[in-house]
């Protein structure tokens with residue numbers, strides 16, 4: 361029991377304490393305590409309105425969070441061990457929790473009303489499932505999501521590998537985007553037709569773990585696993601370590617890739633990457649600025665290396681390859697082929713219609729706003745059959761397309777597994793997967809303003 365208590369203590373206090381910065385304290389990266397085989401037991405989320413300081417020297421903002429006086433609490437789980445999360449809805453409206461990227465049974469997927477009824481104000485719901493896949497995932501509501509996510513309802517789900525991955529520290533970095541008024545309140549213009557028909561909702565402040573340009577402290581020669589999660593509703597991020605420190609990419613969207621030098625990766629909303637950074641010798645009082653270069657480079661976070669060295673020099677070996685997750689390989693020769701056409705948006709034929717109806721986007725010519733039990737699926741897939749889907753972006757905007765309940769392979773020159781495929785304007789890609797998880801699953805754009813204005817569908821696996 362000691363180890364459980366200790367772990368819970370680290371899980372709920374130490375990991376959160378660095379983020380609960382009401383003073384001028386810096387964000388201090390805290391390791392995941394990885395010396396226990398004990399289960400984490402039932403974890404709790406209580407979505408509610410709370411106050412949060414996005415800047416240390418400015419007034420707080422009223423945001424929505426999964427915990428009081430906190431932001432984006434981490435849920436830790438271990439691969440192959442049952443996870444239970446009790447959700448008490450203390451929000452002024454109904455909500456659900458969707459577990460992005462992790463394969464769960466359909467009734468745990470958090471989509472009203474396809475997989476569960478909404479959790480009404482004052483009600484509770486317990487999500488329980490067994491994470492088969494290790495990696496970096498996240499959770500967020502799947503109801504009124506443009507507003508709920510933009511108000512701050514997001515959190516990381518870290519499923520630890522069965523064998524601890526050899527790094528000195530494991531740090532989650534949640535990337536967000538906020539549209540603030542002059543008085544630090546959140547702009548409530550969540551469903552502007554301008555945003556819906558263009559690139560989605562963009563803010564004027566981006567944060568890492570809920571702080572503007574935070575300072576992360578590491579020790580000389582430390583090897584650190586950084587887990588980036590783009591939890592914004594519309595903004596893309598591209599963490600930029602180029603020419604600053606040794607960084608190697610080890611996972612994309614939770615799934616292992618062969619370790620390789622990190623050359624910058626564009627993370628659209630919903631996407632993640634794991635990067636192993638080897639710190640140098642450091643110098644006192646000398647913080648390095650890490651930029652976000654998804655657009656014109658802006659400040660993302662600062663890294664300071666000081667204190668007692670972890671070893672006598674930097675590790676020069678490539679980080680270890682993560683073990684692959686138990687994903688079914690699609691049989692590409694016997695796979696059935698389907699097409700998915702992304703349509704609509706500004707500068708398209710459906711623009712005028714969208715101005716009248718608020719529905720700017722469509723998938724294969726169909727626009728959907730909400731899902732009901734009798735919603736006709738866009739695709740009916742046979743259980744355990746392999747599928748190849750050609751996705752063509754026939755719009756002038758980028759769309760990160762997310763499929764629930766499955767992890768799929770993007771079949772480009774170097775195929776990789778993901779749950780969110782980024783389709784740039786006018787581009788085409790092909791994905792493949794085995795439809796091995798029965799149920800009604802969402803297929804939608806993760807630019808949440810696009811999802812809210814038609815770019816969503818259901819896929820039935822039975």
Ligand SMILES: [Cu+2]
Nearest residue numbers: 759805807810
């Ligand atoms: Cu989109």
